[in-house]
Amino acid sequence: MPSDSSPFDQFFFVLRSAGVPVGVTEWLTFLEALKAGVIGSADELYAIGRSILCRTEADYDAFDLAFATAFEEATLPEDLASKVAEWLEEAARRFDEDRARREETRTAEELWRDLLDTMREQTERHDGGNRWVGTGGTSPFGHSGYASRGIRVGGEGRNRSAISVAMERRWASHRTDEPYQVRNLQVALRALRDLGRDGALELDLDATIERTCRNAGDIEIVEHRARANRVHLVLLMDSGGSMAPHARRVSRLFDAAERLGTFKSMQAYAFHNCVYDVLWDESGDEGRVPTDRLIRDLGPRHRVLFVGDACMAPYELFSPHGWPPEEASTGLEMLERIQRACGASAWLNPEPRRYWNHPTIRAVQGVFEMHELTVDGIREAVQGLRTPRPPRGFS
Amino acid sequence: MSENQVFDGTQGYISDGDLSAVVNAANVLQRPLLIKGEPGTGKTRLAEAVAESLGRPLVTWHVKSTTKATDGLYHYDVVQRLNDSRFGDGDVSDLRKYIRMGPVGKAFQMQEPCVLLIDEIDKADIEFPNDLLRELDDMAFHIPELDETVRATHRPFILITSNAEKELPDAFLRRCVFHYLGFPDRGRMAKIVRVHHPHVEQDLLDASIERFYTLRAVSNLRKAPTTSELIDWLGLLMHAGVSPDAVGKDTRFLGVLLKQESDLGRVRDDTERRA
Numbered sequence: 114m115p116s117d118s119s120p121f122d123q124f125f126f127v128l129r130s131a132g133v134p135v136g137v138t139e140w141l142t143f144l145e146a147l148k149a150g151v152i153g154s155a156d157e158l159y160a161i162g163r164s165i166l167c168r169t170e171a172d173y174d175a176f177d178l179a180f181a182t183a184f185e186e187a188t189l190p191e192d193l194a195s196k197v198a199e200w201l202e203e204a205a206r207r208f209d210e211d212r213a214r215r216e217e218t219r220t221a222e223e224l225w226r227d228l229l230d231t232m233r234e235q236t237e238r239h240d241g242g243n244r245w246v247g248t249g250g251t252s253p254f255g256h257s258g259y260a261s262r263g264i265r266v267g268g269e270g271r272n273r274s275a276i277s278v279a280m281e282r283r284w285a286s287h288r289t290d291e292p293y294q295v296r297n298l299q300v301a302l303r304a305l306r307d308l309g310r311d312g313a314l315e316l317d318l319d320a321t322i323e324r325t326c327r328n329a330g331d332i333e334i335v336e337h338r339a340r341a342n343r344v345h346l347v348l349l350m351d352s353g354g355s356m357a358p359h360a361r362r363v364s365r366l367f368d369a370a371e372r373l374g375t376f377k378s379m380q381a382y383a384f385h386n387c388v389y390d391v392l393w394d395e396s397g398d399e400g401r402v403p404t405d406r407l408i409r410d411l412g413p414r415h416r417v418l419f420v421g422d423a424c425m426a427p428y429e430l431f432s433p434h435g436w437p438p439e440e441a442s443t444g445l446e447m448l449e450r451i452q453r454a455c456g457a458s459a460w461l462n463p464e465p466r467r468y469w470n471h472p473t474i475r476a477v478q479g480v481f482e483m484h485e486l487t488v489d490g491i492r493e494a495v496q497g498l499r500t501p502r503p504p505r506g507f508s
Numbered sequence: 509m510s511e512n513q514v515f516d517g518t519q520g521y522i523s524d525g526d527l528s529a530v531v532n533a534a535n536v537l538q539r540p541l542l543i544k545g546e547p548g549t550g551k552t553r554l555a556e557a558v559a560e561s562l563g564r565p566l567v568t569w570h571v572k573s574t575t576k577a578t579d580g581l582y583h584y585d586v587v588q589r590l591n592d593s594r595f596g597d598g599d600v601s602d603l604r605k606y607i608r609m610g611p612v613g614k615a616f617q618m619q620e621p622c623v624l625l626i627d628e629i630d631k632a633d634i635e636f637p638n639d640l641l642r643e644l645d646d647m648a649f650h651i652p653e654l655d656e657t658v659r660a661t662h663r664p665f666i667l668i669t670s671n672a673e674k675e676l677p678d679a680f681l682r683r684c685v686f687h688y689l690g691f692p693d694r695g696r697m698a699k700i701v702r703v704h705h706p707h708v709e710q711d712l713l714d715a716s717i718e719r720f721y722t723l724r725a726v727s728n729l730r731k732a733p734t735t736s737e738l739i740d741w742l743g744l745l746m747h748a749g750v751s752p753d754a755v756g757k758d759t760r761f762l763g764v765l766l767k768q769e770s771d772l773g774r775v776r777d778d779t780e781r782r783a
Contacts, residue, residue, distance in 0.1 A: 136682065138682045138683075139682065142537065142539065142685075145537060146533055146536075146537055149536050149537065151529075151532060151533045151536045151537070152533075156525060156526075156529070157529045157533075159526075160525065160526035160527075160529040160530055161529050161530060161533040164530040164533065164534070164541075164685045164686055164687050165533075165537075165685055165686075167686060168678070168681040168682070168686055169544075169681070169686070169688075170544065170688035173688065296672070299673070300672065300673065300674060300675055303634075303673075303674055303675075304634075304675070318586065318587070321587075322586060322590065325590065330593075330594055332590070332594075
C-alpha cells in the first residue's frame with residue numbers, strides 16, 4: 114500500500130502539521146477510498162478527503178490550508194509555512210530510512226504506525242531546518258514532484274476549482290482556537306459534571322423482580338434515584354476597567370453557563386480587579402454579597418471559575434483590606450481561601466498567554482491553574498475541574 | 509449493496525456536489541455517515557432523501573436525553589411477562605414473545621438493505637455513542653435471554669445526525685465519515701424554497717431571500733432564522749399578497765422568522781426607523 118499511496122504522503126504530513134489530527138485509521142480509510150475508485154475528480158478528492166480525515170468542522174479550516182498546500186503552490190501564514198518546512202524535512206528523512214529498512218517485512222498498518230511514531234517524536238523536536246518543502250530539490254517530499262503525480266485524478270481545470278474553494282477559507286470561523294460562540298462554550302462546559310444518584314425517581318427493574326420473586330409473586334416496586342450532575346458552578350468575573358475590552362467574551366461565557374442548565378446550581382458574581390470582602394451577585398438579585406458568606410457555602414462539589422486578567426496594582430493583591438484591621442486580609446489570601454473551600458477551581462484569562470509575564474498574574478498563577486479565555490482554554494480548564502486536586506498550601 | 513445506486517438528491521431534497529460525493533463514499537466504504545450542522549439545515553430530511561433515492565426502506569431511531577444504547581437493540585419486557593404469569597392465561601414459557609426489537613435490531617433483521625437513521629445522537633448521554641461501537645462494528649449483537657446472536661442480514665447504510673450539543677467521543681468519530689452541513693448559500697436556498705413553493709414569483713422569491721440573508725447577517729441575534737422559518741414566512745407573504753418591493757419594509761410576519769422577543773423588537777425598530 115505505501116508504494117501506490119506515495120503521491121499523498123506529502124498531504125498526510127502537511128495535514129498533521131497544519132493541526133488536523135489524522136490517525137492511522139482515518140488515513141487507511143482515505144487510502145481505501147482512493148482504491149475503491151469513489152474519488153474521480155479533484156472536487157471529490159476535496160469533499161471525500163475532508164469527510165474522512167476531519168472529525169469536526171473545527172478542523173475544516175486547517176484541512177483547507179493543507180489541501181491547498183499539498184496540491185498547489187499556495188500562500189500560507191508565515192509561521193505555519195516555517196513549521197511545515199522544518200517538520201517535514203526531518204520526518205521525511207527519518208521515515209524514508211525506516212521504510213527502506215522495513216518495507217519488506219511489515220504490513221501496511223505497522224508501517225503507518227511507525228510513520229506516526231516518527232512524526233510524534235518530530236513534533237517535539239523543533240530544532241534545525243528552515244527551508245521550504247522541495248525548494249532545495251533534495252527532499253523526497255518535493256512539492257512539484259508529488260503534487261503533479263498526485264493530482265492526476267482530476268486534471269488541471271477542475272483541480273484549480275477545488276483549490277480555489279479550499280483557499281476561500283470558508284471555515285475559518287469554525288476553528289476552536291479562534292474567538293468563540295455561546296454554543297461552543299456550552300459544549301465545552303457540558304463536560305463539567307460529576308454524576309451522582311440524586312436525580313428523579315426511576316424504576317429499578319432488576320431489584321423489583323428480585324424482591325417480587327422473594328415475595329412469591331406479590332409485586333413489590335423498587336425505585337432509585339436517576340443519575341444527575343452534582344456540580345455547583347460558581348463564576349467569579351472581574352469587572353474592572355482593564356476588562357472592558359473583553360466584556361463581550363465574558364458575557365458570552367456567562368450566557369453559556371446560565372443557559373446550559375446541566376449544573377445542580379449556577380451562581381455568578383462580579384468583583385473589581387481582585388476579590389475583597391464583598392462580591393456583586395450577577396445571576397440573582399441579591400446585590401452585594403459578603404465574600405465570607407460565599408466561602409462558607411462552598412463545598413467539595415463546588416467548582417469555581419474565575420474570569421479576569423489578574424493584572425492589577427500590586428497593593429490590590431498584597432496589602433490587607435477590611436475592617437477591623439486585625440481581621441483584614443489581602444486579596445491573595447481571599448483567593449487562597451476560596452481555592453481551599455471549593456472542590457476545584459481554575460482561572461480564565463482573556464489576555465493571550467504571551468502577556469502573562471506580570472507580577473500579579475504570576476502570583477495568581479501560584480494559586481490557580483490559569484488558562485486562556487478561548488474555547489480550547491475552557492476545555493482545558495474543565496478537564497482540570499473534573500478531577501478535584503488536593504488543596505494547595507501556602508507558597 | 510449495489511454500487512450503481514448513486515445518491516444525487518431527490519426531487520424534494522436539493523443536494524450539492526460535496527454532499528452527494530460524501531454520501532456515496534460512505535456507502536461504498538460501508539462506514540456510518542455522521543452529519544452535523546445547525547438546526548434547520550436539513551439533516552433529518554437527508555436520510556429520507558438517501559433512502560428514497562437508493563430505493564431502500566428507512567428505519568429511524570430518534571434519540572432522546574434518556575435513551576440508552578441498549579434501547580436501540582432490543583427490549584425484554586420482563587414486567588409484561590411477570591404480569592402475564594400472574595394474571596394472564598397465555599403461555600409465558602416462550603420468551604420470544606417478550607423480546608421486542610429496537611430500531612437497530614429491526615434494521616439488522618430486514619430482508620433487504622435499509623437506511624438506518626440515528627437522529628440527534630448528541631441528545632443522549634456522552635457515553636451513548638461508545639456503547640454502540642461494538643454492535644455497529646460487528647453488525648451483530650447478542651441477546652443473553654435467548655442466547656442468540658442477531659446478525660445483520662444486509663449491512664444497513666447508517667446515517668447519524670448531530671446538532672453538536674455535546675462533543676462525541678473520538679473512538680466513535682474515527683469510525684465515521686463526517687460531513688458538516690453548512691448553511692445553504694442563496695442559490696441553493698432558492699432551489700430549496702422552490703421545492704416547497706413551486707408557484708412563487710421569482711421577484712418575491714429573490715426579495716424574501718435577500719431579506720432573509722440580511723437578517724441572518726445581523727450580528728448578535730440570539731437565534732438566527734433557519735430554512736424552515738423562511739419557507740413558512742414566504743408562505744405567509746404569498747398568502748397576504750405582499751409585493752416584492754414591500755418585503756423589506758413589511759414587519760407584520762417577522763415573528764415567523766425571529767422567535768426571540770428581543771431579536772424581534774430590535775429588527776422591528778430598525779426597519780421602522782429606516783422606513
